[in-house]
Amino acid sequence: MIQQLLDTNTTTLLLAGTVATAALAYILYHATSKTKTKKHNIHNSSSSLYCNHDLKQHTHIFKQQVLQIQNTNNVYVAIGYSLANCIMIEGDTGIIIIDTTESLSSALVVLDEFRKITNKPVAGIIYTHFHHDHVGGSEVFIKESIDGKTCPIWAQETTEERISNFNSIIGPLAYVRATKMYGTKLDKPSFENCGIGPFLAGVDDTQGLENSPTHTYNTPTHTINIAGIELQLIHCPGETDDQTVVYMPRHNILFAADNYYESFPNLYTIRGAPNRDVVQWANSIDIMINTSPDVMVPSHTLPVYGAKEIQIRLQNYRDAIQYVHDQTVRLMLKNYHPDEIASMIQLPSNLRDCEYLKEFYGTVGWSAKAIFDGYMGWYSGDECDLMKLTPTEYAHRLIDLAGDSQTVLDKAQRAFDDQDYQWALELSSAILRAQEKSTRHVIKAAKELKTQCCLQLGQQQISANSRNWYLTSALLNEGKVSEIKVPKKHLKNFILTKPLGMIFSTMCVRFNPSKSLAGVTKSLSFILKDREMEREAADGWTLTIRNCVLYSKNEASLDSDIVIETTEKALRLLFAQPSSIAKSVLSSDFSVKKGDVRTFLQFIRNFDLDL
Numbered sequence: 001m002i003q004q005l006l007d008t009n010t011t012t013l014l015l016a017g018t019v020a021t022a023a024l025a026y027i028l029y030h031a032t033s034k035t036k037t038k039k040h041n042i043h044n045s046s047s048s049l050y051c052n053h054d055l056k057q058h059t060h061i062f063k064q065q066v067l068q069i070q071n072t073n074n075v076y077v078a079i080g081y082s083l084a085n086c087i088m089i090e091g092d093t094g095i096i097i098i099d100t101t102e103s104l105s106s107a108l109v110v111l112d113e114f115r116k117i118t119n120k121p122v123a124g125i126i127y128t129h130f131h132h133d134h135v136g137g138s139e140v141f142i143k144e145s146i147d148g149k150t151c152p153i154w155a156q157e158t159t160e161e162r163i164s165n166f167n168s169i170i171g172p173l174a175y176v177r178a179t180k181m182y183g184t185k186l187d188k189p190s191f192e193n194c195g196i197g198p199f200l201a202g203v204d205d206t207q208g209l210e211n212s213p214t215h216t217y218n219t220p221t222h223t224i225n226i227a228g229i230e231l232q233l234i235h236c237p238g239e240t241d242d243q244t245v246v247y248m249p250r251h252n253i254l255f256a257a258d259n260y261y262e263s264f265p266n267l268y269t270i271r272g273a274p275n276r277d278v279v280q281w282a283n284s285i286d287i288m289i290n291t292s293p294d295v296m297v298p299s300h301t302l303p304v305y306g307a308k309e310i311q312i313r314l315q316n317y318r319d320a321i322q323y324v325h326d327q328t329v330r331l332m333l334k335n336y337h338p339d340e341i342a343s344m345i346q347l348p349s350n351l352r353d354c355e356y357l358k359e360f361y362g363t364v365g366w367s368a369k370a371i372f373d374g375y376m377g378w379y380s381g382d383e384c385d386l387m388k389l390t391p392t393e394y395a396h397r398l399i400d401l402a403g404d405s406q407t408v409l410d411k412a413q414r415a416f417d418d419q420d421y422q423w424a425l426e427l428s429s430a431i432l433r434a435q436e437k438s439t440r441h442v443i444k445a446a447k448e449l450k451t452q453c454c455l456q457l458g459q460q461q462i463s464a465n466s467r468n469w470y471l472t473s474a475l476l477n478e479g480k481v482s483e484i485k486v487p488k489k490h491l492k493n494f495i496l497t498k499p500l501g502m503i504f505s506t507m508c509v510r511f512n513p514s515k516s517l518a519g520v521t522k523s524l525s526f527i528l529k530d531r532e533m534e535r536e537a538a539d540g541w542t543l544t545i546r547n548c549v550l551y552s553k554n555e556a557s558l559d560s561d562i563v564i565e566t567t568e569k570a571l572r573l574l575f576a577q578p579s580s581i582a583k584s585v586l587s588s589d590f591s592v593k594k595g596d597v598r599t600f601l602q603f604i605r606n607f608d609l610d611l
C-alpha cells in the first residue's frame with residue numbers, strides 16, 4: 001500500500017510537472033522576448049524566474065532533515081518533508097507524534113525516517129490545531145500504534161468540530177485559492193517555497209478523511225502522560241482559536257505550534273479564512289514566554305535554542321503583532337481608508353530587520369486590512385465605497401473616459417515600461433473585463449500584458465503567498481493551466497463520510513432556484529431504511545424548498561410532496577454521483593412512495609451539484 005501511494009503521488013507530480021514545464025517554457029519565451037526591448041524589467045534566465053533574494057535564502061531553512069533536538073536523546077523534528085513539521089518524542093514504551101503533515105505520502109516518508117531511530121509503537125498523537133497540514137497524515141501514524149487501528153489523539157476541545165467543518169460549505173473556492181497561494185500548479189524552476197514550508201504536499205489523498213481527536217481538553221492547561229512522558233497542553237488561541245502549544249518539562253521544550261514561525265505571522269491569509277483575533281494571538285505569546293523554555297520547536301521552520309534568544313524572539317513577535325494592530329486602529333480612528341492604512345504601516349526598523357519577522361508568509365499590509373475588517377466589516381467608511389461600481393462597470397467607464405480601449409492599452413504599456421506594474425495590471429484587466437469595447441487585437445495584447453504584469457509582480461514579492469498567486473495567475477491568464485477546480489473525489493469523499501446534516505448544509509449553498517420557484521413551497525422526504533452510518537438521523541430527512549432557500553430537517557414526513565424510501569448509503573451515493581442521478585433513482589435502492597420520479601428530478605435539478 002505504501003508503494004502504491006508513493007507511486008500514485010509521484011505519477012501525479014510528474015504529470016503536473018510536465019504540463020507546468022511546457023507552460024513555463026511558453027511564458028519564459030514571451031517574458032524574455034517581451035522584456036528584451038524594455039530597459040527596466042526583470043529579465044528571466046533561461047531556466048527560472050527571478051526570486052526575491054531574501055525569499056530565495058529562506059528556502060535553505062527547509063532543507064529536508066530529521067533534527068535531533070539538542071541536549072535530548074528522545075525529541076526529533078522532521079522538517080522539509082511537507083508544509084508543516086512533524087515532531088516525534090520517544091517515550092519509554094512508545095512514541096508521541098505532534099502534528100502529522102498534510103498528506104499520507106509525506107507522513108510515510110517521515111515515518112520511514114523516524115523508524116531509523118526507533119521501532120516503538122505510536123502511543124499518542126497531538127494535533128496543535130485543525131489545519132489540514134497538521135492533521136492530514138494521521139492515518140499513517142495510527143497504523144503504527146500497538147493494535148494498528150487505534151491511538152489516542154489529543155487536541156483542544158473545539159478542534160474536532162473545526163476539522164469537520166473546515167471549508168465545508170466553501171470547499172471548492174477554498175481549494176482554488178489555496179492552490180494559487182501555495183503554488184502547487186507552478187513548476188520547479190518558477191516555484192520557490194511556501195513561506196512557512198518547502199511546498200504543500202499532495203493533499204488530495206487525505207481530503208475529508210482526517211481522523212478526529214479521541215481525547216480533548218477544555219481548560220487553559222491540561223497535563224497528560226503518554227509512554228512515560230509528561231506534557232502540558234496549553235490552549236493558546238493565535239493563528240487559530242483552537243491552537244495548542246505543548247510544553248515538555250523534562251527538557252524544558254516548548255512546542256510552539258503555529259503561533260511562531262520564521263516569518264511575519266499570517267494575521268490574514270490570502271487563501272481566505274475567518275478573521276483572526278490578533279490581540280489574542282499576542283496575548284497567547286505572553287503565555288508562551290512565561291513557560292521560559294530553553295528550546296522552542298515550532299510546527300513550521302527551524303527550532304530555536306537558548307532561553308534568552310527565545311524570549312527575545314517571542315517578545316519581538318508579539319510586539320510586532322501588537323504594533324500592527326495598534327497602529328491600524330490609531331489610523332482607523334483618524335478615518336483613514338483601509339487601503340491607505342495598509343500602505344502607511346511598516347514595522348519599526350529594528351523589528352523589520354529581524355529575519356524571523358520578514359514577510360515571507362504574512363504581510364503587514366494584508367494584516368492591517370484584516371484588522372480593519374475585524375472591527376468594522378467590509379465598509380471602508382468612504383461613501384464612494386458604499387454603492388461601489390462593479391469592476392466590470394468601472395472598466396467600461398474607464399475606457400469611455402480614456403476615449404477607447406487602444407488608449408487604455410497604450411497607457412498600460414507605458415506604465416509597464418515604467419515598472420508601474422500594478423497600474424498596468426489594473427488597466428489591462430479593465431480591457432479584459434469590458435471586452436465588447438475592444439478589437440480582438442487589443443484584447444490579445446491586453447491579455448499578454450496582463451500576463452507580463454503578473455510575472456513581474458510575482459518575481460518582486462518577498463511573500464511566497466503573493467509570489468505563488470501572481471505566477472499562477474500568469475499561467476491561468478495565458479490558458480497554460482486549465483481552470484483550477486476542486487477534484488471531484490473531494491466532494492465525493494465529503495458526501496460519503498460527513499454527517500448528512502452537514503451535507504445538506506452544503507446543499508443549501510448549491511441551491512440555484514429558478515425564478516419560477518418564487519413563492520413556491522415543495523418538500524422531499526427521504527425515509528431511511530438502514531441508519532447504521534447515520535448517528536443523528538431519526539427516521540430520515542425532509543428537504544423543503546421555501547422562499548427560494550433549502551430548509552433541511554432531520555425527520556421524514558409523509559406530508560411531503562415527494563416521499564422516497566431508500567438507504568443511507570444509496571442516498572449518499574445519489575448526491576455523490578450527480579451525473580447518474582436519474583439512473584440511481586430508478587434503481588432498486590429507491591422506492592418512490594409518493595410523487596413521481598419526474599418531480600423528484602425537477603427538484604434535484606435546482607442544485608449546482610457539479611460545484
Ligand SMILES: [Zn+2]
Binds near residue numbers: 084131134258299300
Ligand atoms: Zn500550519
